[in-house]
Amino acid sequence: MISVKRLEExxxxxxxxxxxxxxxxTRLAFSDEDWEARNYIRxxxxxxxxxxxxxxxxxxxxxxxxLNPAAPVVMLGSHIDSVPNGGNYDGxxxxxxxxxxxRCLEAAGQSxxxxxEIVVFMAEESSRFGMATLGSKAFCGKLSLTQLEQxxxxxxxxxxxxxxxxxxxxxxxxxARYDQAIKVFLELHIEQGKVLETxxxxxxxxxxxxxxxxxxxxxxxxxDHSGATPMNMRQDALAAAAEIILLVEKLAGQESHNGxxxxxxxxxxxxxxMNVIPGRVELGIDLRGISxxxxxxxxxxxxSGIAEVQARRGVDMEIITLTDEKPxxxxxxxxxxxQNIAEEYGYVNMLLPSGAGHDAMHVxxxxxxxxxxxxxxxxxxxxxxxWASIDDIAAGARILLGAxxxxxxxxxxxxxx
Numbered sequence: 001m002i003s004v005k006r007l008e009e010x011x012x013x014x015x016x017x018x019x020x021x022x023x024x025x026t027r028l029a030f031s032d033e034d035w036e037a038r039n040y041i042r043x044x045x046x047x048x049x050x051x052x053x054x055x056x057x058x059x060x061x062x063x064x065x066x067l068n069p070a071a072p073v074v075m076l077g078s079h080i081d082s083v084p085n086g087g088n089y090d091g092x093x094x095x096x097x098x099x100x101x102x103r104c105l106e107a108a109g110q111s112x113x114x115x116x117e118i119v120v121f122m123a124e125e126s127s128r129f130g131m132a133t134l135g136s137k138a139f140c141g142k143l144s145l146t147q148l149e150q151x152x153x154x155x156x157x158x159x160x161x162x163x164x165x166x167x168x169x170x171x172x173x174x175x176a177r178y179d180q181a182i183k184v185f186l187e188l189h190i191e192q193g194k195v196l197e198t199x200x201x202x203x204x205x206x207x208x209x210x211x212x213x214x215x216x217x218x219x220x221x222x223x224d225h226s227g228a229t230p231m232n233m234r235q236d237a238l239a240a241a242a243e244i245i246l247l248v249e250k251l252a253g254q255e256s257h258n259g260x261x262x263x264x265x266x267x268x269x270x271x272x273x274m275n276v277i278p279g280r281v282e283l284g285i286d287l288r289g290i291s292x293x294x295x296x297x298x299x300x301x302x303x304s305g306i307a308e309v310q311a312r313r314g315v316d317m318e319i320i321t322l323t324d325e326k327p328x329x330x331x332x333x334x335x336x337x338x339q340n341i342a343e344e345y346g347y348v349n350m351l352l353p354s355g356a357g358h359d360a361m362h363v364x365x366x367x368x369x370x371x372x373x374x375x376x377x378x379x380x381x382x383x384x385x386x387w388a389s390i391d392d393i394a395a396g397a398r399i400l401l402g403a404x405x406x407x408x409x410x411x412x413x414x415x416x417x
Contacts, residue, residue: 001107002100002397008390010096014040014080015088024085024384028153029123029134030058030162037080041095041120048102050118056176057138058122058168064102066115066408072183074112074408075367076101076400077119079135079359083127087386089376089393094188095120097397104401105410112408114183121359128153129162131323132212136359140366141177145170182367184334184407187360188396189371190388194379195352202395203349204373205339208290209361210259210354211325213299215285217244217306220316223271223279238269238278240313247305248285251298259353260289260298290327290353328361334370341402342372347395356381370403372396 017040018025018033027033042060045052050062063073078094098118105112121135129151137143148160148170160170191197196204221237245264252262266284287302289295303319310317335351342349352373360369374392378385404410 002104002394002401004390004394006103007096007100007394007397010044010099011088011092011390014092014096018082020085020384022384025082025088026084026086027080027082028084028128029081029125030128030159030166034081035166038120041080041099044099045118048099049106050102055139055178056168056172056174057135057143058163058166059135059139059176060120062118064105064112064116067111067113069115071114072181073115073117074183074404075117075119075185075363076187076404077121077185077359077363078187078189079121079124081123081125083125083382085384086125086382087380087384089190089386089388090192090381091124091189093190093374093388093393093396097188097393097400100397101401101404105404110405110410112404112410114408116404116408123159124359129159132357133359133362134159136362138173138176139178140362141174142362143173143176145173148173178366182363185360185363185367185369186400186403187358187369187371188393188400189354189358189373190376190381190386191352191373192356192376192379192381196350196373196375197377197379199350201348201350202375202392203342203347203399204352204375205335205342205349206354206371206373207330207335207351208259208353209328209330209358209364209371210261210288210290211327211357211361213287213295213324214322215283215287216320216322217241217283217285218318218320219244219281219283220318221279221313222277224277226275226277229277234277235279235313235315236277237281237315240309240315240317241267241281241283243309244283244306247302247309248287251301251305252287255289255294255298258289258291258294259355260287260291260294261355262287262298288355288357290329292327295327325357325361328364328369330364330370331368334368337406338370338372338399338403341399341406345395345398345402347399372399
């Protein structure tokens with residue numbers, strides 16, 4: 001049986017690691033707080049009877065052997081690092097629920113034909129090194145030593161240096177690629193949105209995972225005196241940038257029916273004083289969608305629009321692609337499998353896409369993957385107010401347990417966890 005009391009205790013213990021005086025939690029990747037939390041999770045895994053190993057990037061991989069050790073692995077996982085002053089549910093719910101699943105199997109004396117593994121992916125958040133889902137990228141063989149030496153935090157520490165500080169060898173990053181067969185990967189996560197709460201659903205079965213295309217657009221005009229420069233003689237970088245910001249909103253809005261969104265979340269203006277026409281603006285643009293075609297259309301029209309603004313206003317524009325990831329469509333078979341379990345257990349559920357990226361989207365390139373969402377209050381995440389009901393998390397854990405029993409071919413069953 002899934003133990004709500006056990007889950008509550010593990011959430012409580014983990015919430016104390018990285019807790020901030022004014023509320024919220026900060027566990028940046030490879031920080032002391034992240035490592036302390038990681039060690040606590042490792043203890044939980046070992047108490048649950050799992051054999052724990054560490055890959056070349058620092059991802060924790062805990063294994064419960066199957067009756068057939070050579071059979072493909074049934075895998076669960078998520079992350080425990082946080083954004084600055086974040087919450088204690090993002091990622092954490094998936095890790096603690098996965099450990100609870102194994103505890104239930106152990107308590108019931110159940111064996112499985114397939115091995116089970118739980119992965120705690122390092123550096124899922126982009127907060128420290130500017131790039132997200134780094135642990136799952138390394139796990140899938142998508143990180144190079146060059147990248148480890150390029151990604152830098154605000155203090156100038158490279159990812160490679162942070163790894164060395166934790167006893168890891170960046171030059172061995174190629175060995176982080178997982179080399180065993182995976183039958184399926186499942187990730188439980190809070191929704192980080194308002195859909196489930198608004199619709200009154202306890203469980204969400206994810207149909208697809210949106211992936212970001214992130215751009216840096218540098219607009220270079222001419223800084224001039226705000227009073228002495230006539231309006232028809234200006235090369236105002238900020239006015240040009242404002243057109244681009246509105247264009248992002250317009251184009252994404254036209255594709256919103258396909259689940260595409262666009263955000264200009266950063267604008268750095270130089271020289272940044274009231275009486276000088278801005279000469280340079282740097283924009284950070286985030287395009288996301290579950291439809292690759294829709295996202296490509298927005299990107300193409302945005303690129304054309306930027307060129308038009310450049311020509312009309314007489315400014316220079318540079319577009320730098322920071323990341324361009326592919327959306328993931330969850331297979332209908334996995335979606336129906338998870339939804340059937342939710343309905344078998346009597347949970348009110350719905351299908352929905354994930355607007356946020358997750359580790360599952362990378363693992364999905366190696367094996368079938370599925371995600372289960374539980375509601376979070378007000379849709380708030382990456383915030384001290386982030387909160388999810390322990391009963392909802394337990395419901396999600398029961399679905400994971402039911403899925404594991406079927407996928408890993410448990411030798412016996414009980415009363416649905």
